[in-house]
Amino acid sequence: MALSDELRDRILQSVDDGFDAQLAYTKKLVNLPSLRGQEHAIQDLVFREFQSRGMKVDRFDMDRDAIMAHPGGSPFSEHHSDAPIVVGIHHPRNETGRSLILNAHLDVVPEGPHEMWSDAPFSGEIKDGWMYGRGGADMKAGSAANLAALDALRRIGLQPAATVYVQSVVEEESTGNGSLMTYLRGYTADAALIPEPTGNRLVRANVGVLWFQLKVQGVPVHVSDMGEGANAIDAAYGVIGALRRLEEKWNAEKGDHPHFEDAGHPINLNIGKIAGGDWASSVPSWCTIDCRVSIYPGTSAADVAQQVRDCVADHARNDAFLANNPPEVVVNGFHAEGFVLEPGSDAEDVLGAAHEAAFGAPMEAAMLPGYIDTRVYALYNQIPALCYGPISRNVHGFDEAVDLESLRRITKTMTLFIAEWCGTEAVA
């Protein structure tokens, strides 16, 4: 049942009316440096926001055993967050519409060297229509938009006529265990929407992601006898070369994967972090490399992990240092499959109509080459899982920013989508 023109216009106006408050709340979220393991304060803030809106709130810890027993669960390293998951629950007076999950993560990746930022990394400053700060685009703007959309309905005396779960999770940047935990807790709905910064587009297909740590450790020869490749740092670099060849093999197979044929380089191996050695004048005995690689939908993380282990073992057998010191491959984070959002769902149709009303142009869909929690809802809840959000700049980089005009229109799309998907009823 499409929205009336009158209701549509009231909703669009209501989002505009609430936008300053929405930005103030977004900035408040950005100001909190919610790095991995440091999301306690921000999750408590969200808990109070949910309560203050009259929602019931379910706050729970991650169940390590249940997560580890699930094929989509990622390992718990020493760095795993123990911040709680918070779910705000809206129940209508009359359950007449389709239920919905609105999800957002509040963990952010490290901000890196501060001197690389134009302003303080968690400033939330607005300049020329962009809000700057680590985590602003990815995805505190989305987290705030989830609430802002419900607030926009309430401002005109309406609320969803179906159950809505507003899920605030952590561990999206390292394992995906937070959203997986909402599934394991038993939450489900008729559709899920995650407003990650997708550039105003819907995610049609999405890679899985594997994290692994390569640990090279062993007894090197003495510095006075050393030649090239005879130490752990040189040896680790050799392993990277072998992994890059595996990466190229995977990219050469892109034609076999619908929605990936036209991507230039869909599978990326990122050598994200490295540490090795103790002293400039000692031959390094150890080197540890943190890697992230993407995975085509339909390929399991376990399979890719095995391919990585085989690649490393094959290389090591022919390396002077590594043959005697075989490197270890430790999966220490993401162990997640990708997904494809099959076209033609009602949820996508409703979102597309809402987008067109907000933007005056048809919604585009595209492949996203990074991890998103939508995979939990697509693969395990098996419901339409929509990832759709604003335009961003420099996500995971310096001067991360979100485009505020885009955010305004995305919030309009979201509010229209909720109103049509869930239906509306008068606030009591």
Next chain:
Amino acid sequence: MALSDELRDRILQSVDDGFDAQLAYTKKLVNLPSLRGQEHAIQDLVFREFQSRGMKVDRFDMDRDAIMAHPGGSPFSEHHSDAPIVVGIHHPRNETGRSLILNAHLDVVPEGPHEMWSDAPFSGEIKDGWMYGRGGADMKAGSAANLAALDALRRIGLQPAATVYVQSVVEEESTGNGSLMTYLRGYTADAALIPEPTGNRLVRANVGVLWFQLKVQGVPVHVSDMGEGANAIDAAYGVIGALRRLEEKWNAEKGDHPHFEDAGHPINLNIGKIAGGDWASSVPSWCTIDCRVSIYPGTSAADVAQQVRDCVADHARNDAFLANNPPEVVVNGFHAEGFVLEPGSDAEDVLGAAHEAAFGAPMEAAMLPGYIDTRVYALYNQIPALCYGPISRNVHGFDEAVDLESLRRITKTMTLFIAEWCGTEAVA
């Protein structure tokens, strides 16, 4: 004036008689983890040992300005030790012999991962004729031997008939500024002896050493757009490749350098330490590499530093990431020239005779491809600078150890050398 057979035999016996006490003291030194900047306690222990033997003791800090103004001074990084230098001074009643500097350093390099050691890294345990522990060979055994040689003379009622400076320094493993400071303080003598673990051989020629840190930092492309070489860690490895080519050029020139022609690979570039990136799923924006490279005698450290800078700049111009983010080369430690001990000095002759008496075989001389403080005395004091000490295993590695039978004989050589070089007089 050669020693009488009778005096020689009494000296050899006296070293044997004191050897248990010498080992106990050596173990005490090994037990103190005197890493860079953490040599305060051990230098105070040595101060008291000097005092208890009736020496005058001069304890002084390094003069940063004087060191930096000297061409052999190395930069003071944030890690530079502020432990004092301690010089014990023996004055004879009648100054009839030739004066001598006995030098040793007490700073040690990091022990690395403890699980790579068979025993605790600072145990000082003795097994099968070897004493184990970080810094035992390099060079606490030598430091203890300096005192043990004087103790051996005293045990038979003798003392050197010339001024002897026993210098206990730090910063030998990172800058060489400690021994340089003794020169700048004004200390000099007719010869210097440093019992580094040289395998019972005299050091004929010795490389200089340059430390530099390569700092790669800049804005990488986004992970979804990245290709090989487009991040700071990949880019840093590219620079290492360029530096390895420079290293090979230097090694190809070994025929031009007397005492280096027959060495397999006299110039070693060690990539000793690496750190970069913040997060597996973020493209790394920075990577820092700590390098050490050796230098032929006669080539200045400043010249080699310039060659390194030119090499890095040339490479950077042709690299996708580095052309926009030129790496920095920071000399942050050793900036030291090598030296050649020209054959034919009286000091070498006297040491050779002493060695033959202790070992029953002629002393051999060899090139040493690592830094030693002897360069200060050779290049700046311009006195015969003898580096000669025991057999070792795994210096800068795991299970570092010193051969105790070798140490006993080295101590005998040293005591005989002191007796003949300085002459002896009865203790008052």
